[in-house]
Amino acid sequence: xxxxxxxxxxxxxxxxxxxxxxxxxxxxxxxxxxxxxxxxxxxxxxxxxxxxxxxxxxxxxxxxxxxxxxxxxxxxxxxxxxxxxxxxxxxxxxxxxxxxxxxxxxxxxxxxxxxxxxxxxxxxxxxxxxxxxxxxxxxxxxxxxxxxxxxxxxxxxxxxxxxxxxxxxxxxxxxxxxxxxxxxxxxxxx
Amino acid sequence: xxxxxxxxxxxxxxxxxxxxxxxxxxxxxxxxxxxxxxxxxxxxxxxxxxxxxxxxxxxxxxxxxxxxxxxxxxxxxxxxxxxxxxxxxxxxxxxxxxxxxxxxxxxxxxxxxxxxxxxxxxxxxxxxxxxxxxxxxxxxxxxxxxxxxxxxxxxxxxxxxxxxxxxxxxxxxxxxxxxxxxxxxxxxxxxxxxxxxxxxxxxxxxxxxxxxxxxxxxxxxxxxxxxxxxxxxxxxxxxxxxxxxxxxxxxxxxxxxxxxxxxxxxxxxxxxxxxxxxxxxxxxxxxxxxxxxxxxxxxxxxxxxxxxxxxxxxxxxxxxxxxxxxxx
Numbered sequence: 001x002x003x004x005x006x007x008x009x010x011x012x013x014x015x016x017x018x019x020x021x022x023x024x025x026x027x028x029x030x031x032x033x034x035x036x037x038x039x040x041x042x043x044x045x046x047x048x049x050x051x052x053x054x055x056x057x058x059x060x061x062x063x064x065x066x067x068x069x070x071x072x073x074x075x076x077x078x079x080x081x082x083x084x085x086x087x088x089x090x091x092x093x094x095x096x097x098x099x100x101x102x103x104x105x106x107x108x109x110x111x112x113x114x115x116x117x118x119x120x121x122x123x124x125x126x127x128x129x130x131x132x133x134x135x136x137x138x139x140x141x142x143x144x145x146x147x148x149x150x151x152x153x154x155x156x157x158x159x160x161x162x163x164x165x166x167x168x169x170x171x172x173x174x175x176x177x178x179x180x181x182x183x184x185x186x187x188x189x190x
Numbered sequence: 191x192x193x194x195x196x197x198x199x200x201x202x203x204x205x206x207x208x209x210x211x212x213x214x215x216x217x218x219x220x221x222x223x224x225x226x227x228x229x230x231x232x233x234x235x236x237x238x239x240x241x242x243x244x245x246x247x248x249x250x251x252x253x254x255x256x257x258x259x260x261x262x263x264x265x266x267x268x269x270x271x272x273x274x275x276x277x278x279x280x281x282x283x284x285x286x287x288x289x290x291x292x293x294x295x296x297x298x299x300x301x302x303x304x305x306x307x308x309x310x311x312x313x314x315x316x317x318x319x320x321x322x323x324x325x326x327x328x329x330x331x332x333x334x335x336x337x338x339x340x341x342x343x344x345x346x347x348x349x350x351x352x353x354x355x356x357x358x359x360x361x362x363x364x365x366x367x368x369x370x371x372x373x374x375x376x377x378x379x380x381x382x383x384x385x386x387x388x389x390x391x392x393x394x395x396x397x398x399x400x401x402x403x404x405x406x407x408x409x410x411x412x413x414x415x416x417x418x419x420x421x422x423x424x425x426x427x428x429x430x431x432x433x434x435x436x437x438x439x440x441x442x443x444x445x446x447x448x449x450x451x452x453x454x455x456x457x458x459x460x461x462x463x464x465x466x467x468x469x470x471x472x473x474x475x476x477x478x479x480x481x482x483x484x485x486x487x488x489x490x491x492x493x494x495x496x497x498x499x500x501x502x503x504x505x506x507x508x509x510x511x512x513x514x515x516x517x518x
Contacts, residue, residue, distance in 0.1 A: 007388060011381060014447075027458075030231040033374035034381075036246045040255045041378060044262060045313045052266040053309050056288040059273050066275065 152176055207478055214477030219356040221341035223331070223469035227462065229372040230363050237335075237363040250364050251372035254330070258320040258369060291315065291499075298500075299507040307506055310386045314379055315499035318370060322461060322491025325368025326484055331469065334364035370461035370494075373454065380453035383502040384446070391509030399512065404446075406439035407432075449505065453498065460494050 155176050156169065194202070229251040230237040239247035246252075269284030277285055291312045295304035324330075341356040369375050391400045413428025464487045471480040 007385075011385075014450075027227050027373050029373055029377060030228070030247075032245055032247045033229060033231055033249065033252070033372060034378055036249075036252045037255065037372075037374050037378035038382075039246065040252065040259060041313070041317065041382060044259045044317055045309060047259065047263040048266060048313050048316065049309050051263060051270055052284065052288055053312065055270040055273055056285055057292070057305070057308070059275075059277075059285065060289060060292075063275060 148180065152180070210478050211475055215353055215475060217354075218476050219341075219354055220473045220476045221339075221356040221358075221360045223466075223473055224360075224362060225466055225469070227373070229367060229374075249372070250334070250367040251369045251375065254321065254324065254366050254369040255375065257366070258317060258324055261324065262316055262320055287316075288312065294500075295503060298503050299510075303507065303510055306390065307503060310382065311499050311502050311506070314383065314502060315495045318379065318457065318498055319492055319495035321369040321375065322464075322494065323488060325370065325461075325465065325491075326468075326487060327366075330366045330368055331364045331465075332361065333366065334361040336360045336362040368461060368465055370457060370491075371465050373458045376454040376457035376461075377450075379457065379498065380450045383453060383498070383505070384450050387502065387505045387509050388446070390506050394510035395512050400509070404439045404443040406435040409435050449501075453501070457494055457498055460490060464490055 152173060156172055159172065229249040230239050231247055231249060239249045240253075241248050265280070266284050269280040273281065288308075292304060292308055295307055295311065298304075299307055336359055338358060339360045341360060388400075409428060410432030413425050413432045416425035416428055468480055468483055468487060471483050
């Protein structure tokens with residue numbers, strides 16, 4: 001503060017000194033003119049501060065602020081878009097993976113079903129074959145028994161005719177049965 | 191317009207120019223300009239001022255100053271009356287002016303300082319350039335008080351029988367005179383620049399630090415202390431370098447004040463010389479010869495304004511820079 005007062009006094013003295021000498025007057029240095037010019041400059045400074053510097057710097061600040069905001073916003077939108085894109089990609093990949101899983105599962109199930117069906121068919125077929133076999137066997141045995149019975153009767157009739165006399169039917173039957181049995185046993189062994 | 195070759199076009203222009211100058215010299219002679227360094231402050235040196243308002247004398251230069259202020263204030267008032275985010279018309283112009291200056295300041299002083307320096311330095315620039323350019327208007331130095339009389343000129347003194355002398359009204363005290371040619375304007379601007387620079391320097395780095403740039407007694411006093419303690423050899427070299435330091439500080443202080451004088455006379459001299467040049471050219475050969483010099487003066491006015499503002503800016507930047515960071 002003291003420094004500034006000293007400065008002002010120095011300037012005043014300097015001006016007085018300059019305006020007091022004749023050369024200064026010849027040049028036109030004049031404290032009244034200087035005062036008038038200071039006032040003029042002060043008015044101009046005030047007017048320009050009010051009409052030019054303040055509103056324009058404020059406007060420039062506003063504008064740069066606005067531009068910064070828009071750029072930030074653009075950046076944000078860009079980021080958001082990238083994020084969304086990534087999300088969509090991920091979802092697509094997920095869906096693809098799930099679909100592949102489903103297909104694989106379906107294939108597996110189909111395979112199993114096929115296998116089961118095959119097993120079932122095989123079992124059925126075996127059962128049918130077994131039944132057929134047993135039936136055939138039974139029929140075979142039946143027909144063998146039938147045949148034997150018929151054969152015995154025929155043999156008895158033949159023997160009756162041969163010896164012309166009736167033999168004790170029961171005894172002969174037993175006899176022939178034994179013989180047949182022996183023969184079949186022989187056949188089997190043979 | 192008939193189809194002419196380049197050569198004949200040039201020839202026609204030259205002939206027309208010569209004819210214009212001849213007509214001007216023959217029928218419209220110009221009186222010898224009365225050149226005075228001082229504006230009309232009266233007091234035995236020049237003509238009396240037009241009127242007085244308390245301590246303020248309304249002279250032709252002060253009127254011109256107020257014209258400049260009116261022009262600038264009007265321009266910026268209408269330019270910033272309805273500010274829009276997307277500028278149109280005059281707003282573009284005034285914004286471009288301020289932004290260009292601000293960018294220039296930022297380039298020299300940095301972003302923060304530029305905002306601080308802007309009002310004062312930009313006003314100096316705009317004031318000087320407007321004064322200079324308004325001073326080129328033909329109403330300057332041509333309207334005013336005077337008396338009828340005759341005045342010879344160069345051509346009439348060479349061939350008086352062909353070229354007439356000027357005979358008519360001769361302006362003694364012009365109503366408008368370019369403000370920059372009144373030494374009080376450059377002096378005021380120099381003082382404003384000086385005060386602003388000192389103010390910025392003191393507020394930016396503190397009065398003690400700022401004054402320390404000029405009063406460098408530290409080393410000398412230290413050396414004297416050594417002498418008292420009897421270490422003569424180191425004391426002597428200390429006194430030598432301390433003395434240089436004090437001297438350099440004194441030079442720095444002196445240069446601060448010398449700036450006022452150099453600022454004042456640079457602007458005053460350039461502008462007054464330009465004014466005299468224009469008047470003399472018009473006087474020597476009327477019409478046309480002065481035209482290129484008007485272009486020159488328009489350029490010079492802008493350059494002087496730029497120099498004034500630029501130097502103030504540089505001094506201000508130096509003043510607010512702490513010593514340690516001061517570029518060597």
